[in-house]
Amino acid sequence: MNILLVVINLALMLLLITGLFFMQKKHVSFSKRVFTALGLGILFGFALQFIYGPTSEVTTTTADWFSIVGSGYVKFLQMIVMPLVFISIVAAFTRLKLTNNIGKISGLIIGILVGTTAIAAAIGIATATSFNLEAVQIEQGDAETERGAALEENLAGMEAQTIPQQIVELLPANPFLDLTGARPTSTIAVVIFAAFIGFAYLGVKRKKPEEAALFSKIVDMFYAIIMRVVTLILRLTPYGVLAIMTKTVATSNIDAIVKLGKFVIASYVALAAMFVIHLLLLTIVGVNPITYIKKAFPVLTFAFTSRTSAGALPLNVNTQTRQLGVPEGIANFAGSFGLSIGQNGCAGIYPAMLAVMIAPTVGIDPLSPSFIFTLIAIVAISSFGVAGVGGGATFAALLVLSALDLPIALAGLLISVEPLIDMGRTALNVSGSMTAGVLTSKVTKSLDTNVYNDQTISPETAEA
Numbered sequence: 001m002n003i004l005l006v007v008i009n010l011a012l013m014l015l016l017i018t019g020l021f022f023m024q025k026k027h028v029s030f031s032k033r034v035f036t037a038l039g040l041g042i043l044f045g046f047a048l049q050f051i052y053g054p055t056s057e058v059t060t061t062t063a064d065w066f067s068i069v070g071s072g073y074v075k076f077l078q079m080i081v082m083p084l085v086f087i088s089i090v091a092a093f094t095r096l097k098l099t100n101n102i103g104k105i106s107g108l109i110i111g112i113l114v115g116t117t118a119i120a121a122a123i124g125i126a127t128a129t130s131f132n133l134e135a136v137q138i139e140q141g142d143a144e145t146e147r148g149a150a151l152e153e154n155l156a157g158m159e160a161q162t163i164p165q166q167i168v169e170l171l172p173a174n175p176f177l178d179l180t181g182a183r184p185t186s187t188i189a190v191v192i193f194a195a196f197i198g199f200a201y202l203g204v205k206r207k208k209p210e211e212a213a214l215f216s217k218i219v220d221m222f223y224a225i226i227m228r229v230v231t232l233i234l235r236l237t238p239y240g241v242l243a244i245m246t247k248t249v250a251t252s253n254i255d256a257i258v259k260l261g262k263f264v265i266a267s268y269v270a271l272a273a274m275f276v277i278h279l280l281l282l283t284i285v286g287v288n289p290i291t292y293i294k295k296a297f298p299v300l301t302f303a304f305t306s307r308t309s310a311g312a313l314p315l316n317v318n319t320q321t322r323q324l325g326v327p328e329g330i331a332n333f334a335g336s337f338g339l340s341i342g343q344n345g346c347a348g349i350y351p352a353m354l355a356v357m358i359a360p361t362v363g364i365d366p367l368s369p370s371f372i373f374t375l376i377a378i379v380a381i382s383s384f385g386v387a388g389v390g391g392g393a394t395f396a397a398l399l400v401l402s403a404l405d406l407p408i409a410l411a412g413l414l415i416s417v418e419p420l421i422d423m424g425r426t427a428l429n430v431s432g433s434m435t436a437g438v439l440t441s442k443v444t445k446s447l448d449t450n451v452y453n454d455q456t457i458s459p460e461t462a463e464a
Contacts, residue, residue, distance in 0.1 A: 002058065019040075024238075034301050037241040044246045082178075089191055090194050094219045102195070105329070108439075120277075134360055274348070282438060303426045317331045323451065324447075338429065345428035346422075349425070354397050359404075362405075
């Protein structure tokens with residue numbers, strides 16, 4: 001390996017980062033800098049792949065160094081997720097913004113998330129059928145065979161859980177363990193724990209107002225500090241997007257993507273259709289969908305490049321509260337529940353498309369009304385189960401396929417294009433949670449329309 005080539009690549013990356021920094025100094029808008037970073041990352045990534053190849057030692061070593069910026073940024077976001085969720089929910093109680101209708105808010109958010117997932121499943125079915133996708137069309141090589149075997153092994157190791165057992169998994173047995181994010185359901189468990197703290201505060205406020213007032217001041221202090229940390233981290237977004245996108249493009253298997261282009265295109269058609277549904281729902285409740293696109297774009301760009309809904313949570317919540325006018329409590333409930341309930345991309349479209357592709361291999365007509373109805377129902381119900389077992393789209397697919405008695409191993413056929421499809425799925429998941437927050441706020445008449453329509457607020461400059 002030529003060390004000099006790696007050094008040159010790193011120098012070029014540093015030059016691009018410097019350019020983004022000067023754009024910030026010139027007060028170029030946040031969205032434009034994120035979009036520029038995305039474009040530069042794609043171009044730089046293709047250049048590295050064209051010159052060195054996706055699997056060359058120069059490319060892999062260079063990409064490893066880029067991870068300091070890209071993966072480092074994701075780590076910072078993940079660092080603040082649990083403190084942000086906890087303090088924001090508690091603050092919603094101390095500021096009396098959530099307590100009067102917490103049951104209604106929770107029910108609306110969960111209902112919207114699960115309902116849109118059912119719609120996403122229907123779109124996945126329609127798209128797979130329209131493109132005539134079948135598992136037998138895909139050539140099964142060594143990688144696909146190994147992936148299929150691994151999926152079967154994972155399914156064998158998973159304990160089948162009933163719906164009541166899955167609900168119990170959401171509850172916090174040890175909140176301090178959940179604050180570390182140790183379980184797939186840790187985020188929701190932290191929300192529940194914070195809600196208990198909030199209700200306890202209300203009880204103390206009635207009997208000991210002085211102690212409650214002191215607690216409220218402490219919560220406000222921590223909230224201000226946490227939101228300031230979020231603001232500092234979000235200023236790094238363009239640099240993180242640049243590094244992540246460059247690495248993703250540089251190391252992607254272009255030949256496999258071209259070979260399975262039909263499946264990639266079909267997936268993105270379905271994802272785009274579901275995103276349009278999000279915009280239609282916003283239009284129906286009377287908010288401008290174009291404004292939503294403009295303000296949500298940096299969040300969706302990060303989710304797309306990083307492929308992590310959890311890592312996008314701070315940016316998600318910050319955008320909802322600071323730019324879309326969603327109250328803190330609703331934004332955190334929507335963002336937190338959206339991590340593991342009703343993920344439109346991973347738990348909706350993906351398993352539905354796989355089921356339609358695989359069904360003909362065992363003699364099932366995927367267009368029969370009974371199969372379609374059963375598939376949509378199972379997808380909606382299993383979107384709760386994803387939180388119990390973890391693993392996102394893969395485990396959602398395992399749950400759905402096993403419930404339908406379809407071959408699990410065939411789910412590994414798209415392994416070569418899985419990262420590319422997963423980028424779009426993650427962005428749609430995040431959009432789903434943000435849409436749930438805006439819709440819930442509008443229905444409960446708590447959406448600040450002045451903030452929503454204000455085009456001057458930047459996500460990195462908005463203060464707590």
